[in-house]
Amino acid sequence: MFLRVALTLQTLALLVQAVTAGLLLSSPGGRAAHAATAIAVVVTVLVHLVAAVMTRRRAVIMPAVTMLVMTVVQIALAAAHLKALHVPVGVLMFGVSLMRVSALWPSRRAAAVPA
Numbered sequence: 001m002f003l004r005v006a007l008t009l010q011t012l013a014l015l016v017q018a019v020t021a022g023l024l025l026s027s028p029g030g031r032a033a034h035a036a037t038a039i040a041v042v043v044t045v046l047v048h049l050v051a052a053v054m055t056r057r058r059a060v061i062m063p064a065v066t067m068l069v070m071t072v073v074q075i076a077l078a079a080a081h082l083k084a085l086h087v088p089v090g091v092l093m094f095g096v097s098l099m100r101v102s103a104l105w106p107s108r109r110a111a112a113v114p115a
Contacts, residue, residue, distance in 0.1 A: 003060065004104050006051040010044040010067070011097040017041050019092060021087070038078075045071045063100055067093065 017037045023030035043068050052064035070093050077086040 003051040007101045008050040010048045011101045013040045013044040014094040
């Protein structure tokens with residue numbers, strides 16, 4: 001359950017990060033909002049990693065480590081002002097996180113179908 005919650009929070013933080021990226025382009029306070037949510041992303045990625053390590057399953061740990069690596073790459077790309085790479089990696093991170101969270105939360109409809 002802890003892994004599900006951690007991964008859900010990570011996905012939500014990445015979604016909010018995308019929203020604040022839009023604010024960054026359209027409003028003067030967008031930079032501060034994007035920086036603040038970047039911290040939230042880092043924290044949720046680390047919580048996800050802790051939850052994954054607690055499972056002691058390599059198939060769960062490796063995607064969490066990959067997400068941490070992508071987060072570090074994102075920080076480096078932002079610091080280098082490489083928006084042409086920063087934006088696609090951010091989209092990739094959200095997509096991967098969304099796929100992982102959808103795999104962990106089984107569909108109620110699939111569970112209701114008799115075998």
